[in-house]
Amino acid sequence: MKQSFILSVAAGLLVVSGVLGCQSKSEDKKTVADDMKKAEGTWTLVSGEVDGTPLPEQDVKNAKLTIVGDAYTVDLGANGVKKGIQKLDSTKTPKQIDAKDSAGPTVGENHGIYEFTADGDFRVCFAAPGKDRPTAFVTKPGSGHFMHLWKRSK
Numbered sequence: 001m002k003q004s005f006i007l008s009v010a011a012g013l014l015v016v017s018g019v020l021g022c023q024s025k026s027e028d029k030k031t032v033a034d035d036m037k038k039a040e041g042t043w044t045l046v047s048g049e050v051d052g053t054p055l056p057e058q059d060v061k062n063a064k065l066t067i068v069g070d071a072y073t074v075d076l077g078a079n080g081v082k083k084g085i086q087k088l089d090s091t092k093t094p095k096q097i098d099a100k101d102s103a104g105p106t107v108g109e110n111h112g113i114y115e116f117t118a119d120g121d122f123r124v125c126f127a128a129p130g131k132d133r134p135t136a137f138v139t140k141p142g143s144g145h146f147m148h149l150w151k152r153s154k
Contacts, residue, residue: 035090035116042066043122043150050146052139065122065150072099080105088114096133097124113137122150 045063048055062077067086074082082104089096094113101107111133112126125134128144139145 031090032088035088035095036070038116039067039086039088039122040069042153044153046121046149046151048146048148049139051143052141063148064153074104076105082106094135094137097126099126117149120152122152124148124150 043065045055045060045065048060048063059077059079062075064075066073066075070085070087072082072084072086076082082101084099084101084103086097086099089098095115097112097114098109099112100109106129108129110126110129111131112124113134113136114122114124115137117123123137125137125139125145125147127134128146131144134143134145137147139147
């Protein structure tokens with residue numbers, strides 16, 4: 001009797017943990033989908049830096065980012081146009097972004113982090129291709145990191 005009670009409690013706990021695990025994965029997918037939806041639209045570059053050095057004002061002024069689903073296009077003005085696919089993972093801390101450029105001046109995959117600021121801006125910080133993902137929104141000389149702050153276009 002005692003053994004069957006323990007087994008039924010254990011089985012019940014397994015069912016509950018399985019259900020909670022499914023809910024957690026379902027909630028994770030919803031959060032990722034919410035962030036994907038939030039990222040969609042057209043953005044203008046507010047500021048940026050590479051290796052601790054601010055981007056030239058002209059580069060910032062001319063840059064536009066358009067996101068539709070997981071596809072992005074970055075118009076860099078005189079520096080060309082980048083196109084690719086991005087994957088957001090809001091289940092990590094900090095949130096992670098992987099961008100794979102398929103066309104433009106830099107073809108390849110970059111690993112980074114992202115956030116939506118309290119003002120609704122979209123901030124990203126990426127490592128150079130082949131380098132470790134940044135863990136904070138900072139760039140330092142020699143790091144190969146670049147950071148952008150994008151404001152939604154009106």
